[in-house]
Amino acid sequence: MAEARIIDGKGFAAGLRARIATAVDQLRTAHALVPGLAVVLVGEDPASAIYVRSKGEQTREAGMHSVTHRLDAATSQEDLLRLVNQLNNDPSIHGILVQLPLPAHIDSQTVLAAIDPAKDVDGFHVINAGRLSIGLPSQVPCTPLGCMLLLKDTVGDLRGLHAVVIGRSNIVGKPMAQLLLQADCTVTIAHSRTRDLPAICREADILVAAVGRPEMVKGDWIKEGAVVIDVGVNRVPARDPAAAAAGKTRIVGDVAYAEAASVAGAITPVPGGVGPMTIACLLSNTVTAACRAAGVPVPAGIGL
Numbered sequence: 001m002a003e004a005r006i007i008d009g010k011g012f013a014a015g016l017r018a019r020i021a022t023a024v025d026q027l028r029t030a031h032a033l034v035p036g037l038a039v040v041l042v043g044e045d046p047a048s049a050i051y052v053r054s055k056g057e058q059t060r061e062a063g064m065h066s067v068t069h070r071l072d073a074a075t076s077q078e079d080l081l082r083l084v085n086q087l088n089n090d091p092s093i094h095g096i097l098v099q100l101p102l103p104a105h106i107d108s109q110t111v112l113a114a115i116d117p118a119k120d121v122d123g124f125h126v127i128n129a130g131r132l133s134i135g136l137p138s139q140v141p142c143t144p145l146g147c148m149l150l151l152k153d154t155v156g157d158l159r160g161l162h163a164v165v166i167g168r169s170n171i172v173g174k175p176m177a178q179l180l181l182q183a184d185c186t187v188t189i190a191h192s193r194t195r196d197l198p199a200i201c202r203e204a205d206i207l208v209a210a211v212g213r214p215e216m217v218k219g220d221w222i223k224e225g226a227v228v229i230d231v232g233v234n235r236v237p238a239r240d241p242a243a244a245a246a247g248k249t250r251i252v253g254d255v256a257y258a259e260a261a262s263v264a265g266a267i268t269p270v271p272g273g274v275g276p277m278t279i280a281c282l283l284s285n286t287v288t289a290a291c292r293a294a295g296v297p298v299p300a301g302i303g304l
């Protein structure tokens with residue numbers, strides 16, 4: 001069996017951002033519309049700080065309006081809700097993203113519920129989750145959207161394929177399953193209580209791993225020729241023992257990549273697979289939100 005085709009999420013995301021930049025340019029000239037994204041970060045989790053910085057940079061590179069609100073870790077829920085409300089009412093802002101996780105004294109559901117669903121570019125509001133599940137136009141969570149764009153590009157027509165999603169989070173697993181169902185896949189959602197997970201995975205034409213356990217999915221769980229989408233971003237000690245002892249880390253996915261790549265037909269690497277797509281889709285969702293708010297047609301080629 002030949003080695004799997006590597007799905008170049010990093011390259012695909014760069015192309016998507018270029019199409020978004022072109023669309024943004026046209027919206028500016030034709031409609032005087034500049035899509036605006038506000039990102040809110042509470043506290044100083046270092047990983048979150050890195051993601052938030054790239055979000056801001058990539059938003060500006062695409063020619064969009066970008067504001068980042070960095071709030072102290074001790075910020076009260078009341079103050080955060082006040083900021084969300086201010087952004088809801090700001091006509092220059094079309095997308096609002098509150099970076100998760102939030103500090104323990106803040107109730108995430110309350111904050112997410114306060115975001116105007118039309119500006120909810122994460123797609124985490126119950127209104128958007130509900131709209132997605134009944135097939136109405138909605139804001140689609142960025143990571144599952146990115147996975148679907150890669151799958152459509154790799155596989156083309158997904159109809160009738162058996163997709164197995166490992167993970168049932170509101171952020172990835174559940175919306176991913178909804179999107180696959182909408183694409184006419186037969187969908188199985190597996191999770192930590194699933195019995196004989198390896199056997200279920202072996203039935204998958206499409207396997208999406210979103211569990212957050214480093215290299216949990218083994219090569220012999222994968223059907224020959226299957227398409228494997230690895231959503232995991234797990235920080236583990238560096239390979240070199242001296243570097244590891246010095247606290248250096250590397251990032252691995254939820255799939256044991258080398259084993260899996262010798263069986264799969266195509267596979268996303270980590271890093272360079274799904275991760276870069278997540279941020280590109282955030283920009284895409286912001287452009288979509290801006291167009292809907294302005295009653296302007298959504299540009300083709302930047303979404304599903």
Ligand SMILES: Nc1nc(=O)c2c([nH]1)NC[C@@H]1CN(c3ccc(C(=O)N[C@@H](CCC(=O)O)C(=O)O)cc3)C=[N+]21
Pocket residue numbers: 048051097098099100101122142143233251270271272273274275276277278279
């Ligand atoms: N409200 C909210 N929305 C989010 O979308 C959200 C969030 N909170 N909290 C944190 C997670 C994580 N996340 C990632 C984004 C980009 C990469 C990414 O670009 N990864 C690169 C580089 C990885 C690295 O080197 O750190 C890659 O996989 O190639 C990963 C993870 C968005 N998140």
